[in-house]
Amino acid sequence: MPTPARVRADACPGVFATRDAADGPLARVRLPGGAVSAVQLRALADCAEACGDGDLHLTSRGNVQLRGVTRPGLAGRLAGAGLLPSPSHERVRNVLASPLSGLTGGLADVRGLAAALDAVLCATPELASLPGRFLFAFDDGRGDVAGEGADVCWRATGPAEGTLLLAGGDTGRRVALGDAVSALIDVALEFLRVRGSAWRVAELDDPAWRGTPVPRVDVPVPAGLISGSAAGVVPRFGQLSAAQARVLASCGPALVTPWKSVVLPDAPADVFERLGFGGEPLGTSACIGRPGCAKSRADVRADAVFRPGLRAHFSGCERRCGKPSQSTVDVVAEAGGYRVDGRWVPFEELKGTL
Numbered sequence: 001m002p003t004p005a006r007v008r009a010d011a012c013p014g015v016f017a018t019r020d021a022a023d024g025p026l027a028r029v030r031l032p033g034g035a036v037s038a039v040q041l042r043a044l045a046d047c048a049e050a051c052g053d054g055d056l057h058l059t060s061r062g063n064v065q066l067r068g069v070t071r072p073g074l075a076g077r078l079a080g081a082g083l084l085p086s087p088s089h090e091r092v093r094n095v096l097a098s099p100l101s102g103l104t105g106g107l108a109d110v111r112g113l114a115a116a117l118d119a120v121l122c123a124t125p126e127l128a129s130l131p132g133r134f135l136f137a138f139d140d141g142r143g144d145v146a147g148e149g150a151d152v153c154w155r156a157t158g159p160a161e162g163t164l165l166l167a168g169g170d171t172g173r174r175v176a177l178g179d180a181v182s183a184l185i186d187v188a189l190e191f192l193r194v195r196g197s198a199w200r201v202a203e204l205d206d207p208a209w210r211g212t213p214v215p216r217v218d219v220p221v222p223a224g225l226i227s228g229s230a231a232g233v234v235p236r237f238g239q240l241s242a243a244q245a246r247v248l249a250s251c252g253p254a255l256v257t258p259w260k261s262v263v264l265p266d267a268p269a270d271v272f273e274r275l276g277f278g279g280e281p282l283g284t285s286a287c288i289g290r291p292g293c294a295k296s297r298a299d300v301r302a303d304a305v306f307r308p309g310l311r312a313h314f315s316g317c318e319r320r321c322g323k324p325s326q327s328t329v330d331v332v333a334e335a336g337g338y339r340v341d342g343r344w345v346p347f348e349e350l351k352g353t354l
Contacts, residue, residue: 010131010132010133010199011132012028012091012131012132012133013026013027013028013065013091013132014027014028014030014090014091014132015027015028015029015074015075015078015084015090016075016087016090017091018069021067021288021292021293021294022290022291022292022293022294023053023067023068023288023291023292024053024067024068024069024070025068025069025070026065026066026067026069027052027065027066027069027074028059028063028064028065028091029044029063029064029065029066029078029083030063030090030091030093030094030095031062031063031064031083031256032093032094032095032097032114032115032117032118033062033095033096033097033113033114033115033118033138033255034062034063034096034097034099034114034255034256034257034258034263035097035114035115035253035254035255036064036253036254036255036256037253038249038250038251038252038253038254039081039249040081040082040083041245041246041248041249041254042245042246042249043077043078043080043081043083044056044064044066044081044083044245045242045243045245045246045249046077046242047066047074047077047078048066048242048245049242050071050073050077051066051069051070051071051072051073051074051077052066052067052068052069052070052071052074053066053067053068054241054242055067055239055240055241055242056239056240056241056242056245057238057239057288058235058238058239058240058256058260058261058262059238059260059322060148060258060259060260060322060323060324060325061094061096061135061148061258062096062099062255062256062257062258063094063256064256067288067292075087085118085122086122086128088125088128089121089122089127089128091132092121092127092128092130092131092132092134093118093121093122094132094133094134094135094136095114095117095118095121095135095136095137095138096114096135096136096137096138096145096148096150096258097110097111097113097114097137097138097139097140097145098110098138098139098140098142098144098145099144099222099255099256099257099263100140100142100144100222100226100227100230100263101140103226103227103228103230103263103265104226104227104228104230105140105142106140106141106142106156107140107141107142107156107157107158107159108140108141108156108158108159108160108162108177109140109159110138110139110140110154110156110180113138113154113180113181114136114138116181117136117138117181117184117185120181120182120185121185121188124185124189126189126192127185127188127189127192129192130188130191130192131195131198131199131200133199133200134151134188134191134199134200134201135148135149135150135151135152136150136151136152136153136184136188137150137152137153137154137165138153138154138180139153139154139155139156139162140156141155141156141157141158141162142217142219143155143214143216143217143219144217144219145258146165146168146214146217147168147214147216147217147219147325148258148325149167149168149325150165150167150168151166151167151187151188151191151200151201151202152164152165152166152184152187152188152191152201153165153168153184154175154180154183154184155170155214156177157174159177160176160177160178161174161175161176161177162174162175162176162177162180163175164183164187164211165211165214166187166201166209166210166211167200167201167202167209167210167211168202168211168213168214169210169211169212169213169214170211170212170213170214171211172211172212191204194206216325218326218327219259219326220281221234221257221259221260221261221281221282222234222257222259222261222263223261223278223279223280223281223282224272224279224280224281225267226263229265229266229267229268230263230264230265230266230267231263231264231267231271231272231278232257232261232262232263232264232278233248233261233262233263233264233271233272233275233277233278234260234261234262234277234278234280234281234282235260235261235262235277235278236277236282237260237285237286237301237304238260238261238285238322240262244275247271247274247275248262248264248275250274251264251266251267251268251271252264252265252266253265253266258325259324259326260285260322260324282306283306283309283310283311283312283328284304284305284306284310284311284312284313284314285312285313285314285322285323285324285328286300286301286304286313286314286315286322287300287314287315287316287319287320287321287322287323288301288316288321288322289301289302289314289316289333290316293316293317293321295316295317295319296316296317296333297316297317297333297334297335298316298333298338298347300314300315300316300331300333301314303333303338303347303350305350305351305354307354310329310354311326311327311328311329312328312329312330312331312354313328313329313330313331314331314333314338315330315331315332315333316333317332317333318332320332329341329354330342331350331354337349337350338350340353340354
């Protein structure tokens with residue numbers, strides 16, 4: 001069933017329209033396809049130290065957030081690094097792409113499609129009015145980003161052809177690889193014409209915007225050596241210090257994934273020694289919690305439980321910010337304890353329960 005249309009303005013944060021948090025203004029920097037060059041990664045590290053809390057916070061859309069942005073100059077620094085190609089479109093540059101495409105697996109190589117779509121997006125004035133939640137995706141056929149709730153997704157069915165998905169449903173419309181960018185742009189333009197107050201395709205009640213539900217594919221977070229010289233780095237809670245970001249930058253370009261990890265296509269053999277972490281997948285994630293969020297009922301990152309095989313997300317309130325799309329144990333803070341997959345557990349019993 002369609003979600004009721006929104007009745008308030010879209011407040012999705014960006015660089016020019018930050019969001020107030022308990023630890024100061026929060027700015028989100030879009031990285032279409034998660035792609036970031038070594039120069040840009042160093043620039044982000046410099047921004048975190050000069051303007052924010054000193055860390056880079058990875059998001060579930062493959063972007064980067066800066067928290068505690070209380071000092072001026074962020075926009076100028078980002079523009080100088082090529083991270084703000086269009087100030088008018090900066091909040092709508094939400095594009096996912098299979099991060100391992102062209103490295104290992106997949107039916108088609110979707111590298112470059114996110115950048116190509118971003119260029120057309122920024123060159124189309126009317127698309128600046130897309131809601132900040134609208135999400136594009138290019139899936140190379142393995143089903144990883146197709147399950148991330150994109151409003152419109154091209155998913156490969158072969159090396160040169162794919163199918164069009166709307167809100168996770170297969171429309172049955174076949175689109176050649178060479179036409180994938182224009183097909184997604186056309187959907188976005190049509191959505192603007194019919195959306196009314198809706199933010200997402202799933203909120204439209206017109207059956208023409210429905211497709212056949214596609215089974216979700218539970219994709220593990222890339223971690224460790226992947227293929228050839230590629231490696232996946234998984235920072236705890238998706239948080240990188242400026243120093244750690246500079247170590248990653250020393251390895252060349254990077255891809256931030258929707259699972260708060262980083263893929264390094266050309267990683268040196270000693271990358272994990274340099275970082276001091278990142279060779280093993282971390283199944284536990286968490287929202288920022290206290291003290292960063294005034295709505296949080298607990299310091300969820302301090303309470304989070306890590307053990308082999310456990311996949312859990314700790315949330316400070318019912319909003320469940322940053323919860324991954326993959327199956328996880330749902331842990332939500334309440335007065336005096338947590339609700340774990342619907343069962344209330346007092347603080348002192350949490351570790352024994354998980």
